[in-house]
Amino acid sequence: MTSPLANPVLFHLGPLGITAPVVVTWAIMLALSLGAVLLTRRLALLPSRTQALLELLVEAVDAQIRDTMRTEPTPYRAFIGTLFVFIFTANWSTLVPGIEPPTAHLETDAALALLVFLAVIVFGIRAGGVRGYLASFATPSAFMIPLNFAESLTRTFSLLVRLFGNVMSGVFVVGIVLSLAGLLVPIPLMALDLLTGAVQAYIFAVLAMVFIAQAVGETKPDNDRSDA
Amino acid sequence: MSIDFGTLALQAVNVLILIWLLQRFFWRPVAAIIAQRRAAAQAMLDDAAKRQAEAEAQMAGIEQVRAGFAQERAAILAAAQAEAASLRAAAEAEAASAAKALEAATRVRLSAEEKTAMAALRGEAAELAVRIAGRLVARLDAPALRAAFLDSTLRELATLPAELRQGVRVLTVTSPAPLPPEEQTACAARLRTALGGEVAISFAADPAVLAGLELAGGALSLRNSWRADLERLRAELDHAA
Structure with a gap:
């Protein structure tokens, strides 16, 4: 059994070594994009069942953004929604035999956490400008600058570790049980792993919303901390 | 434990591309159709409200027309009653005049008949007198x-x-x-x-x-x-x- 932390290069694309998580991510991207194109070809005012499900997903994401960020969801819908959909799909890709979720590898989770870190900066600067965003580190006082800076790094790191730990541990546990017991024994653990994957996708998206909302709320000129 | 920064960068780029793709082909079209439906529903609601307002205005107009009908009916009834009273008075006057004329004509006719009857009686009386005289003459020498x-x-x-x-x-x-x-x-x-x-x-x-x-x-x-x-x-x- 290979280590779950191992990330062998499958092939090289120029100077870049293409690993399994990247290939699986491309497959997920292809599936999601093709699915999106196919499902949204015939959108109508009178929705079909499929369209109703799609609209339900969009409305749920919008409602979650409204409830968490206390703002209109349009600027954040694509980022937050795609994070949730991608992590959810990646976590549940373990259902496909022989596929290991990209989120079970540190690089994918680090990339997601890095994107959230950058998104916080981008949305914060967009809301209050560079000066406003930098000034947000000095709240409530200038003495808090080191702590706030450290917090922005550690919460990003916590995102990375939380997602990686949960998904990797699920895959690891299922692999161990599968190697020790029969064919059907790991099924409850796999179901638990699916539940964990869904919950972790939700948690990752919600935490991303919280961090972005905090940055946007602190950098707005008419700052209202109660909304953060 | 080590981290492959190349894979990290590739995954970050992959996710960014996926964000763009889904924004292009999923989030934006679905959100647009939802907004379009909301706009259509709002337009329908506005139209319904407008139609309701128009219907209420028309109802108010109808109520006014109905009130006008009642007033007009009352006026027509009053005019008809006045005309009926006038016609009745005229008929009564005409009847009274006709009765008077009939009475006068009857009086004239009765008077004429009376005169005729008297003349006939006188003629009969004269005739009777002639017959009596004739009988008397016949009995004389x-x-x-x-x-x-x-x-x-x-x-x-x-x-x-x-x-x-x-x-x-x-x-x-x-x-x-x-x-x-x-x-x-x-x-x-x-x-x-x-x-x-x-x-x-x-x-x-x-x-x-x-x-x-x-x-x-x-x-x-x-x-x-x-x-x-x-x-x-x-x-x-x-x-x-």
Whole structure:
């Protein structure tokens, strides 16, 4: 059994070594994009069942953004929604035999956490400008600058570790049980792993919303901390 | 434990591309169709509200028209009642006038009928008197009666002016029945004496004379008969009526 932390290069694309998580991510991207194109070809005012499900997903994401960020969801819908959909799909890709979720590898989770870190900066600067965003580190006082800076790094790191730990541990546990017991024994653990994957996708998206909302709320000129 | 930064960068780029793809092909179209449906629903609601307002306005207009109908109906009823009262008054006046005219015509007709009836009664009375007189004459002694009438006729003739008597040249003596020849001769002689000259005397008979003699000739007309008496009596009755 290979280590779950191992990330062998499958092939090289120029100077870049293409690993399994990247290939699986491309497959997920292809599936999601093709699915999106196919499902949204015939959108109508009178929705079909499929369209109703799609609209339900969009409305749920919008409602979650409204409830968490206390703002209109349009600027954040694509980022937050795609994070949730991608992590959810990646976590549940373990259902496909022989596929290991990209989120079970540190690089994918680090990339997601890095994107959230950058998104916080981008949305914060967009809301209050560079000066406003930098000034947000000095709240409530200038003495808090080191702590706030450290917090922005550690919460990003916590995102990375939380997602990686949960998904990797699920895959690891299922692999161990599968190697020790029969064919059907790991099924409850796999179901638990699916539940964990869904919950972790939700948690990752919600935490991303919280961090972005905090940055946007602190950098707005008419700052209202109660909304953060 | 190590981290592959190349894979990290690739995964970051992959996720960014996925964000763009889903934004392009999923989030934006679905959100757009939701917004479009909301706009359509809002437009329908606005249209419904507008139609409701229009319907309420039309209902208010209808209520006003209905109120106008009630007023117009009341006015029409009042006008009809006034016209009916006017027509009734006119009919009553016309009926009263017609009744008066009928009453007057009836009075005139009754008066005429009364006069006619009175005249008929008088005629019948005269007729009855003539019949009674005829019966009385029939029961009297005819020669003596004729002699008495001749005497009275001569006495009346004597009261007439002499010029009138002497101017008579032709005289007709009318009696109820033809006089016997001897009485005609005697009568003619006494008349010529009373008239004082040559007079051509002729005799005629007329039952209507009833009794007595009637003389007619030139300007002379002397009627000493019951017919003349009855005519005078009738004239007096008519005058009295």
